[in-house]
Amino acid sequence: MEAVTITKERRIPTAGEVLVKQGQQVDPDTLIAACTVPSQNIHELRIYRSLKVNPDDVKNHIVKHEGETVEKDEVVAIARSFFGRQTRMARSPIDGVIMAFSSSTGRMMIRGHPVPVEVFSHISGKVIDIYPDEGAVVETQGYRFNGVFGVGGETHGILEVAVDSGDIPLTSTEIKPEHSGKVLVGGSVVTLDALREAVKQGVKGIIVGGVDQKDLTYFLGYEIGHGVTGGEDVGLTLILLEGFGVNPIPDTVFDSFKKISGNLACIDGTTHIRSRSLRPEIIIPL
């Protein structure tokens, strides 16, 4: 096993602020670049319907105005009748900001709060290049392994080998509370119970020979389609080294993991099978 130079491009998809400098040492949690983008969540409120007044009368009942922030279910307009004994209200359906109000049509547009877009370093290392307004390139020396399939995106934790050899299944009994925050290396297959227990114990990732495809479907709650993964929010990142079903990890690979047990592991289950361009990645920065 030989250490290699590893570089990672870290960019946000739109112009924002770069928060690191060239030459800076970074950790996996270092925020490289960030911005906010306007929310696409826009709601139109027909206030005159809620208040049961004429559209051009709505302006007299507005309590929240253009530019003001509102919370979900907050009252934006109120109308009282019968000497204050009957009250009708219009409420915001979302958290957001009032974009516009038309006094002639009695309608209000509310837009959700801006969406933060951020990119973290993911690996520890040094910033060697900057993309102005977009991000940076981070470089490190370390070991790199690739899996054949994964689910879940970027995460990191201390690597720990949880079984004695590569042909032993990883079951729920091997998952312990002390594995919280760690990346576990299992054996030939991980069971559905083990996956669920790992999420419960706060395990960050599992690297294993295989998983039963039906168990993975149950774990995800849906069927894997065209082999483009990485965006799953299932509580951990799972990387298969060999494939579906029971697949022992080859001895040489398993021994390598044993040697680097205790090191930081930065893993990413993102897989793009169709374009044949992206397979899950395990980086061990030194």
Add this chain to the structure above:
Amino acid sequence: MSKQKHDSYLLVDIDHNTTKAILVQDQTLTTITKTPTTVDEPTLDVTQGVIEVIKHIQQEKSLNLLLGETVKPEFKLLCSSNASGGLHMIITGVIGNISGESAQRAALGAGALLIDTFSKDDRRPEYKKIAAMRAMKPDILLMSGGTDGGATSQVFEMAEILQKSDIKPRYGAEYSLPLIYAGNVSIQTQVDDILGENGYALKMVENVRPLINKENLGPARESIYDAYMEHVIIHSPGYPKLATWTDERIVPSQAMVGKMLYEYAQHRGVNLIAADIGGDTTDIYSVYNGVFNRSLNAGIGLTYGISNIVKEAGIDKVLRWLPAMMDERSVRNIIGNMMIKPPQNLSGEEQQIQSAVAREAIRLGIEGHKVIASRLKGVITERTLSDMFDQALEPTLLNMMKTQVVVGKGDAFSNQTMENSMMILMDAVQPEGITELYLDPDNMAAPFGNLLDHAKETALDLYNMHGLQFIGTSIAPSGVLADGQEALRMEFTNIQGVKVSHSFSSGELTMIPLKDMESIELNLIPNRLDLGSGRGKLVKKVVRAGKLGLMVDTRGRPMEKPRLPVKLLPIEALGRSE
């Protein structure tokens, strides 16, 4: 282009695994040879495979085709290529099912593999569109939007998204990614201002949708061919050298397949549907009443796209075609592994699963094709009372009862017995009425399609003789009856001149072997079912037998039942003498 009249053609088709060469002399096919394609490491030079395949022909035919390292000028070299997974394209439009769909038709007709389609009305926010575009590495971008003199601001917004995305080409970061603008022609200058200096090789062509009720796909399609030649193929290993050997442009194989199927259907005056299943795509081609359409289900295929079929169709739909002893967990694991590590050679179990999945891939492909093979969307049509009673305004052009020819192509058929191929087509396409079934397992449509512009009659004759394998004629009444009821009565005069009548029960698939290409005149009387003339109405037809003879399918349409063993019935055993 060469003006020389040629009688000898060397047709070369290069796909990712195989380089195929066909020598055509004096309007006859002399030989077909194949060698491995040499576009990948360690060779990284496509011409080595081409030279090798030509040398095979030389040896076989004792001919001298080469002059040094090029082909002799008296042999016209025509090349098509699908190496490196085909022509990857991204489409953009303003309204997805108007300009976006027209651009799709132009790209698919040019043989493209669509990676993604973006439009102003799709639900992804702008930053997600940009992130998605950046993650893709296409070969060509096609931008449409707006009728001529129509929408402007949405087109500019889409141009700005492309400008911000800074999309990189699949091969060779040093070359400019071709971007073909085929939208509102009145704003070409402004689009050029936004995109011209952005590292894209921008080319303006006529609008794919100049009017809401008119499509103009030709200029965009031609421009895709040019960009493929000038920007894409020239960056693939060895292709620049190959391009100097031929004075015709190297064309995408899928485009030539479409061209051949269209001409074949026109030549025979039939409606045709063809299914081509590859590793991660399923292509469906159709020609109905002279209108050609191609649709592509990207991500639906037999290797990289195999899990997507299970997702889209459901595991139960796949399992219905498999023996009951195969358990779901094993099937799922085998399918998952075929996706992540496509096997070089299939085991018996994998082959069975692939056949089952192929049926669902074709079924899904045809469902998707119905959307593409339709009237132009966005056009307001008035339905009169008479329209209510015919199909003039049907949402799709596809009509199985009016389909005379079905062709199966691609990986799903190349390693199968003919009987298995027939079963896949019968189960997946579910032809109705009287339909001829063919196979093109070696994808001969591409090289012969390339010959069409030079020697049309020869190309059609050769494709018919050497490209297509005639499986047989399917007789399948439409409608459903309870199992065991009489579904169809067949009457004919046998070789001894005796009138024979035979009844077929509902729920069966019967194969009647006959001599290949033997014709037989049949009287077909469906019982409460429809064979094209109406429920219970007699159909008189002379049908041709293929390599498997005739197939009588009384399992009903639509057919949902699991596969039953095929009944083999020699014609001598049919019916009783009258």
